[in-house]
Amino acid sequence: MLKYLIRRLAATALVITLVSMSVFVIFAYLPMDPARLTCGKACTPSIIEANRHRLGLDVPVQVQYGRFVKGLVAGRHYGEGVASFDCPAPAFGYSFNKHACVSTLIADAFPVTFSLAIGSFILWLLIGVSLGVVAAKRQGKWQDKASTAFVLVGISLPTFISGILILLLALKFNLIDPIEMGRWVSPFTDPIGWARNFIFPWITLALAFAATYTRFTRSNVLETSSEDYIRTARAKGLSEKVILRKHTLRAALAPIITIAGLDFAGLLGGAIITENIFNLPGLGRLSIRAVLVDYDLPVILTTTLLAAVFVVVMNLVVDILYAYIDPRVRVA
Amino acid sequence: MSQPFLEVKNLTVSFPTEDGLVRASNDISFTVARGETLAVVGESGSGKSVTSLAVMGLHDRRSAQISGQAILNLESGPIDTISASPDVVRKLRGKSMAMIFQDPMSALHPYYTIGDQISEAWRLYNDGDKKAGIKRATEMLDLVGIPGAAKRVLEYPHQFSGGMRQRVMIAMALVNNPSLLIADEPTTALDVTVQSQILELLKNMQKEFNMAVILITHDLGVVAEVADRVSVMYAGKIVEQAGIDDIYYQPDHPYTIGLLNSIPRVDQLEGRRLIAIPGQPPSLISLPAGCSFRSRCSFSSQVPNNLCATAVPDLDQKISGHFSRCHLTEDQLKKARVSTGAVL
Numbered sequence: 001m002l003k004y005l006i007r008r009l010a011a012t013a014l015v016i017t018l019v020s021m022s023v024f025v026i027f028a029y030l031p032m033d034p035a036r037l038t039c040g041k042a043c044t045p046s047i048i049e050a051n052r053h054r055l056g057l058d059v060p061v062q063v064q065y066g067r068f069v070k071g072l073v074a075g076r077h078y079g080e081g082v083a084s085f086d087c088p089a090p091a092f093g094y095s096f097n098k099h100a101c102v103s104t105l106i107a108d109a110f111p112v113t114f115s116l117a118i119g120s121f122i123l124w125l126l127i128g129v130s131l132g133v134v135a136a137k138r139q140g141k142w143q144d145k146a147s148t149a150f151v152l153v154g155i156s157l158p159t160f161i162s163g164i165l166i167l168l169l170a171l172k173f174n175l176i177d178p179i180e181m182g183r184w185v186s187p188f189t190d191p192i193g194w195a196r197n198f199i200f201p202w203i204t205l206a207l208a209f210a211a212t213y214t215r216f217t218r219s220n221v222l223e224t225s226s227e228d229y230i231r232t233a234r235a236k237g238l239s240e241k242v243i244l245r246k247h248t249l250r251a252a253l254a255p256i257i258t259i260a261g262l263d264f265a266g267l268l269g270g271a272i273i274t275e276n277i278f279n280l281p282g283l284g285r286l287s288i289r290a291v292l293v294d295y296d297l298p299v300i301l302t303t304t305l306l307a308a309v310f311v312v313v314m315n316l317v318v319d320i321l322y323a324y325i326d327p328r329v330r331v332a
Numbered sequence: 333m334s335q336p337f338l339e340v341k342n343l344t345v346s347f348p349t350e351d352g353l354v355r356a357s358n359d360i361s362f363t364v365a366r367g368e369t370l371a372v373v374g375e376s377g378s379g380k381s382v383t384s385l386a387v388m389g390l391h392d393r394r395s396a397q398i399s400g401q402a403i404l405n406l407e408s409g410p411i412d413t414i415s416a417s418p419d420v421v422r423k424l425r426g427k428s429m430a431m432i433f434q435d436p437m438s439a440l441h442p443y444y445t446i447g448d449q450i451s452e453a454w455r456l457y458n459d460g461d462k463k464a465g466i467k468r469a470t471e472m473l474d475l476v477g478i479p480g481a482a483k484r485v486l487e488y489p490h491q492f493s494g495g496m497r498q499r500v501m502i503a504m505a506l507v508n509n510p511s512l513l514i515a516d517e518p519t520t521a522l523d524v525t526v527q528s529q530i531l532e533l534l535k536n537m538q539k540e541f542n543m544a545v546i547l548i549t550h551d552l553g554v555v556a557e558v559a560d561r562v563s564v565m566y567a568g569k570i571v572e573q574a575g576i577d578d579i580y581y582q583p584d585h586p587y588t589i590g591l592l593n594s595i596p597r598v599d600q601l602e603g604r605r606l607i608a609i610p611g612q613p614p615s616l617i618s619l620p621a622g623c624s625f626r627s628r629c630s631f632s633s634q635v636p637n638n639l640c641a642t643a644v645p646d647l648d649q650k651i652s653g654h655f656s657r658c659h660l661t662e663d664q665l666k667k668a669r670v671s672t673g674a675v676l
Contacts, residue, residue: 227438228435229439229440229441231390232440232441232501233441234390235388235390235425235426235430235431235433235505236426236453236456236504237422237423237425237426237427237456238426238452250441251442254443325443328442328488
């Protein structure tokens with residue numbers, strides 16, 4: 001198991017390095033000039049060049065990457081004299097639009113996105129798995145049909161419709177304060193305010209994901225129920241309850257861990273639509289503003305990189321969890 | 333002979349399907365006593381497994397219609413597993429009656445250790461913590477001849493070979509000292525060399541635990557090794573039932589004669605071709621009138637009045653303890669046996 005862990009960790013580190021390189025190279029060759037973008041209206045070529053130097057963009061891309069990596073570890077210093085500024089480690093770059101280190105922007109946005117992701121994740125797993133199990137156990141009965149209806153609605157409604165509907169309903173029944181909406185409240189200082197802030201975004205995202213999970217759980221439980229080892233469990237004299245809890249679910253839910261991990265990782269990169277609808281200052285909104293409004297390259301670079309890292313790291317977590325659950329993976 | 337432990341009476345299992353009612357096993361009756369092995373022989377789809385699953389109460393009652401009786405003569409009194417409540421039958425499973433299955437590769441849960449799975453079966457009916465369960469599992473593995481039981485009890489099914497897994501299945505089935513063991517084609521999925529080891533083990537275990545054993549198989553070679561009595565099934569019905577010697581030396585049904593003819597034999601002349609039974613078994617949805625085996629039977633023309641096509645033959649006792657479902661007379665059957673060379 002330890003050997004497996006080490007091998008996986010090494011592979012993950014390698015993948016992250018490669019991902020960061022590719023993202024970096026892609027952004028270096030984008031047909032946009034960050035130096036020009038930082039220059040403003042009264043711009044001359046000499047100011048652009050000065051800015052380019054100040055941003056460290058006047059050196060070859062591999063040197064830029066080297067500085068970027070160094071900045072991640074040791075922090076970074078931009079410019080000279082009065083106009084100079086520091087970004088402490090891990091420094092991802094400096095946003096001229098926001099006049100802030102990207103790491104600061106991320107540090108502000110990430111808790112929001114994480115809160116959104118973790119809450120909806122728990123909600124959709126609870127809903128999806130329990131509905132799926134009920135639908136499988138009551139196959140063909142009204143419970144099954146009702147869950148099918150739920151699945152259809154959940155899958156067909158895109159979040160930009162369901163989110164707006166939920167928002168409208170919440171506003172109509174005064175469940176959301178439109179002025180307070182989206183204000184970040186830490187769960188450590190005010191857990192109730194935090195939950196109240198996030199409950200509708202959670203429902204929006206959970207609705208979309210729970211539908212898929214219901215379907216997936218249902219078919220997995222049905223498939224596992226017809227396995228020979230479930231018949232063995234029955235022949236032993238185990239009760240249906242124990243068979244479901246111990247024998248069927250263990251095997252049926254293992255594959256769900258894989259997709260759940262990846263879905264969660266995807267959300268950590270930012271839920272662009274949901275964050276925008278509910279005015280949540282998370283990573284999704286940070287990136288979409290950087291892309292559409294500000295052309296804020298350091299921010300886009302960082303959010304892209306982070307999203308990739310989340311997926312890679314989550315993959316590792318999922319694989320380790322899977323090895324823990326399925327002994328056949330451990331030896332392989 | 334003592335009172336049989338299991339008495340199956342007029343057991344019929346049918347499955348409603350869109351095409352009609354499938355009568356998978358039809359009016360089955362047999363008995364098995366403790367210490368006795370009854371072999372149930374027949375080709376795929378003849379109703380062997382369906383019958384035994386019905387005895388164990390393992391059919392989904394929403395999809396299977398079951399009538400008849402399967403009475404277990406327990407010390408506490410008889411219980412009919414067909415009419416008893418599912419909960420009562422469940423508490424007999426694994427304790428009074430146990431079952432092992434055809435494919436040991438898929439019959440064990442891949443996520444739990446062997447010890448976990450055996451100890452789970454034991455703890456269901458015995459007071460004891462997990463440690464005691466594992467200890468008991470180790471003893472059982474030792475008993476069924478798995479070397480290094482103390483270590484292997486902590487391993488997972490995928491770390492065992494097919495033969496070893498079947499030993500594990502047997503250990504698990506026997507952990508609560510059941511009075512009846514149903515072995516559903518226990519050697520079919522195994523290598524030939526391993527097959528006889530498993531049969532040997534089953535025989536020894538039967539002696540050790542004084543169990544009634546029902547051995548389901550399509551392999552008459554397996555039957556000869558372990559059975560005391562044989563029921564031959566065809567198209568959901570028992571067509572012949574007799575002691576082991578009678579089946580081999582004076583088969584009283586053309587189907588049994590055909591089965592025996594299809595076994596390769598070392599003592600027979602080189603170059604002799606095996607004789608296959610022509611045709612296919614009938615559909616269980618629309619069984620033909622008369623004898624189900626008629627269309628494949630080469631002797632039916634000897635029966636007067638086209639009786640084979642019109643009347644279902646009864647399961648008659650032709651000789652003491654030897655039942656057969658055939659319109660042919662004993663003389664005609666004797667000729668049939670000799671003419672096909674089934675019996676030397």
